[in-house]
Amino acid sequence: MLSPDDFCNMLRETESFDELEIRVIRAMLTLVQRKRPKADAAMIAKEAGMSVTNAYKYLYSLQSKGMIECSKEKQKMFWLSRSANPFPRLFSFLGRDYLRKKEMFNKLGSAYERMLPLGDVWTGERVNEHYASGFVERASFIMDLAKEELLVATDKFFDDFVLLDAVRRALERSVRVRIVASQIDPNQLDKLERAGLEVRLGRYWPGLIVADGRHGLTVDGEGKGTMWLNSQSDHLPDFEKAWARAQVVR
Numbered sequence: 189m190l191s192p193d194d195f196c197n198m199l200r201e202t203e204s205f206d207e208l209e210i211r212v213i214r215a216m217l218t219l220v221q222r223k224r225p226k227a228d229a230a231m232i233a234k235e236a237g238m239s240v241t242n243a244y245k246y247l248y249s250l251q252s253k254g255m256i257e258c259s260k261e262k263q264k265m266f267w268l269s270r271s272a273n274p275f276p277r278l279f280s281f282l283g284r285d286y287l288r289k290k291e292m293f294n295k296l297g298s299a300y301e302r303m304l305p306l307g308d309v310w311t312g313e314r315v316n317e318h319y320a321s322g323f324v325e326r327a328s329f330i331m332d333l334a335k336e337e338l339l340v341a342t343d344k345f346f347d348d349f350v351l352l353d354a355v356r357r358a359l360e361r362s363v364r365v366r367i368v369a370s371q372i373d374p375n376q377l378d379k380l381e382r383a384g385l386e387v388r389l390g391r392y393w394p395g396l397i398v399a400d401g402r403h404g405l406t407v408d409g410e411g412k413g414t415m416w417l418n419s420q421s422d423h424l425p426d427f428e429k430a431w432a433r434a435q436v437v438r
Contacts, residue, residue, distance in 0.1 A: 192217035204278065211236045212246045213255065216268050226265045253278060309333055309403060315417040323411045327397050328354040330415070334399035337364045339427050341392035343409075344371040345380075359384050368392050368427070368434050377437060390434025396423055 196214045199205045205213075215235035219227050227235075233243035247266050250256040254274035259265045319326060331338060331354035338358050345367065346352055358365055368390045372380075380387055394413060398404035398421050405415040406423075 192221070204282070206246065206249070208236075208238065208242065209246050209250055211238065212243065212250060213268070216256070216266070220268065226259075226267045228263065228265055232266060310417045312418060314419050316414065316419070317416075318412070318414050319405075320412045323405075323407050323413070324348055324350050326405055326415050327351055327407070330397050330399050330403055330405055331355060331358055333403045334358050334363045334365075335361065336400050337366070338400075339396065339398040339404075339424075340365070340367040340369075341396040341427060341430065342367070342369050343391075343395065345369040345373070345376065345387075347373075355385070356383065366431060368430050372437075381437075387437055388431060388434035389437060390430055392427060392430040396427065398423060398427070 192214045195217065196210050199210050199213065200207075212232060215232050216227065218235055219225070219231070224231070229240050229243045229247060232247065233240045236243060238246075247256055247258070251258060251266075254272070254277055255269060256266055257269050257271065258267070328350050331351075338355075340355075346355070355365060364386070365384070366386045366388075367380075368388050370389065370391045372387060372389065377387065395407040396404065397407075401421055401424055402419065403417045404421050404423070406413040
């Protein structure tokens with residue numbers, strides 16, 4: 189059974205709750221376990237280790253989020269909401285903010301392209317560097333460089349949103365995307381193929397992403413590797429051999 193601490197750790201991961209809000213929720217969950225589903229602010233404050241004034245402040249903040257309900261009497265009693273699950277509703281507010289920001293970033297992207305001509309990768313300078321962190325940031329950058337073809341070799345196909353979105357953008361630019369992966373979620377496979385990806389089951393080591401044969405990176409099991417720009421990749425022949433050996437899924 190999930191403990192109050194486990195639940196509160198999940199709340200922290202959402203980054204949608206103040207730390208003192210989380211302390212109030214934990215206190216109320218603890219009181220529920222003690223058969224006190226309703227409590228006044230003084231009791232909650234004592235359990236949360238804060239002043240009554242702060243307890244009221246964060247109780248009302250949580251009430252505005254739908255987490256807490258309270259009685260209408262002068263001596264208010266508070267309880268965790270059981271009228272409806274608040275989390276789908278809270279997520280919808282995040283979704284609304286996301287759509288607003290997406291529109292703004294689209295406008296910024298269009299303005300950026302009008303202000304600065306794109307296409308000169310790293311001003312033509314050759315880059316070859318080892319990296320020990322930042323794979324997702326580097327990989328999505330390489331994918332965004334592809335204009336004609338994107339090659340991907342990975343142990344397990346991506347489940348990171350940033351990487352999947354980079355693949356989507358490549359497809360929207362009519363880039364041919366070929367992926368060799370040793371593990372692919374069957375539920376994900378249909379979506380990938382409908383989106384236009386060419387997917388085969390196979391293995392190529394180390395993990396590899398190459399854009400237009402001239403920009404790419406490798407990655408090992410620890411998230412380390414080499415990134416290069418503006419130079420022909422030595423991995424292309426080996427990738428083609430791995431592609432030919434790989435199992436056609438459909």
